[in-house]
Amino acid sequence: MPKKTIKGILLDVDYVNKSGKSTIRLFVKEKQGIESYEDPEFRPFFFVTVNDEAKAEKDLKAAVFGEGAKIDSIKKVEKSNAEHVLKLSFKTVQDLVISRKEVTGFPNTIDKNEHDIPFASRYLLDKRLEPMNGIELIVEGNKILEAKTYEVKNPEFRAGAFDLETHSPGRFSDPKKDPILMISFALPEKTIVLSHGKEFKDKNTEVFDNEIKMIDAFTEKVKHENLDIITTYNGDSFDFPYIKERATRFDSKFAISSDGSEPKERSKGRDTAIKLVGIQHLDVYQMLRFLSRFGVVSLIKFDLESVVERLYDVKKEKIKAEEINAIWEKGEGLDRLANYCAEDSIYTLKMAYQYLPLVSELCKIVKQPVFEVGRASASMLVEYLIMAKCGETKRLVANKPDDYAIQQRMMNPIKGGYVKEPEPGLHENLAVLDFSSLYPTIMISHNVSPDSLGCKHKECMENVSPNKHYFCKKKKGLMPSILESLFEKRMKIKKEAKKLDKSDPKFALLNARQHALKILLNSFYGYLGYSRSRFYSRECASAITAWARQYVQWVGKEAENAGFNLLYSDTDSAFLIIPKGKKGKDVEAFVEKINKQLPGVMNLELEGFFKRGIFVTKESGEGAKKKYALIDYKGNLKIVGFEYVRRDWSLIAKDTQKAVIDAVLSEGNPDKAIKIVKAKIKELKEGKTKNADLIVFTQIKRRLDKYDAIGPHVAAAKKAVAKGKEIGVGSVIGYIITKSGKSISDKAQLQEYVKEGNYDSDYYIGHQLIPAVIKIMRELGYSKEDLIHGGKQHKLSQFF
DNA sequence: TAATTCGCTAGACCGA
């Protein structure tokens, strides 16, 4: 058969068992659609370390595991961090799985390694192939002879979203009984709705005779659109399993994968994910959870309506299950329902497209498909990077720790950053300095890595952390070399982005790339100190924080020596008061001087100048850490740590606090602040405050029966459950403190059960509004009484 | 199933 060269975008990898062999398949997006190619040469394998290669090889060769599993081939391999290593290859993944359980029981084998790395993932890592990037294949028929990645700057992907409305007669929908009423299908250029057996005015709704005809038509439409990515909102747990089950009930199949197969369930810890082959299923709900862990998005509640409101400031209509049933049964309002269904798909698609550049970049860097990355954790991303590097440098990947080791690690936390207690009160003329990417740059600059630790070279004795750990100066460690390449890429991209206008579409792309790199850079330190990490190192993690504390305190001291006052410092930052007679230029010169003395890629940055700032006093009389507000010379407020930024405070408290901070910092007008507070107290007392301003949001973090202390949120949740509401672990509930009850917990009710006006005004004044505001006003000499009864004029003029 | 530590604050609970 003739050889030919294929170029396309790599979307996916999996394996199938074919003539008794697990065979890797790659799915490549080409002009005509998604094609698959096979690599029958790549075998599942893992490593064992042994005492005596010859003896072990002999034993293992003859061994039969389970009911007939055998090792296909054994090869002695060289590893840079281990001796006497054998590579065991298998015909199938199933053989490997059976064998790995028993192999360590053999007399000459000591340990096994890399036995728990999924076959398909490992293929991409070993072959250095990047999903969502270009791939060049040399093939014979559909057999892969060679595969390599090439850079495609901005590949376009065709995505579609779908959403179901289902019947739920007085209970949660059950796919075994309850039909799908509608399916919406959104594409970049149009959205359609499919339904059955009813009449619709809207021409975008296609009506079929019955449910299965609708489902089959939908299946055909999806296939016809040649999508690269199909997105859902919670399709992992709802839409996919549901439609699959419905199709099965009617002896049909929802087979939309690129190889003609049905969606498959894949367990991802406690939940199941739905995996398609080739075409990538991106569950936007999962993706947003993932992104929120890295602070890419900041979301309180993860239901679609809340998310859309937060991201796009759009109040989307929510039609509840009972109403859906009523509309369907009576046949009134069907178009409205169809529109609602369509909107869900439209917004799901919109979010998918918005964050796809970031997810794609992560896919390229960690060499895993969208399906994996869209549901990954920080530790998994770091692990992919480390495993790829281990492969490149012929290192054996460390095993996961056992439960005992995990326990030991957890019982022994690693000392973290240094936080200086601030001088409370108003301060003028500030400069804020901070180290850019402090922990990663320490790792790079001091070569902090498990494999460079405890070096005995003479010159390495100079590279010692404040807590006395030595790191090699001669040979770059595993982690620093990964970090350095990520760091350099990021610097280069940031430089490029700086040249562009922010509205330039190229800018958004570069921004996504640098953001992806930043996420990964910042995850390494956490991974080193993470109890379940394969590469946990107390020594490394504690050396990093020890250096960090030393550097940040050193900068503080140097600043004081240079004539500035050090107001505050937290982990990687220094807040300076610029005294009379000093200028911004002096700060710049100071930063420059510091940077000349910092090693390697470490860098102190001038974050900005601030006209004024406020730090507050704790109940104990000390200055409160991690709580401050600043205003710059353009009038921009920066509020940190205060109730204003916390979700577990009511809007009335938060907004009033912000108004007070604003009045004090930007206008220097505490009288105005007092007036604002008084007006709000009056409004609360008169029962005029709207429920929306009174809700306190809190997450239910465990099962309701697992709480020792029953706080208001738990009490409210329990009452709601008694009324038949479902509250899952991890859900965020909103409650209001009502008039009826003794303790605060007694009075707490879920917001949806509280009538307008039925709130405890004393609680909201005494426990929400005043505490939020008095913190600020106290620094200006006001007392609680001044807030309640009216302003007083004293000793403030000194500030203004 | 799962990145880290530091820090603030509330409300419940307990004993005087």
Next chain:
DNA sequence: TCGGTCTAGCGAA
């Protein structure tokens, strides 16, 4: 009714 201790949640970095 008070103050101290503990649980719990969330934010900063």
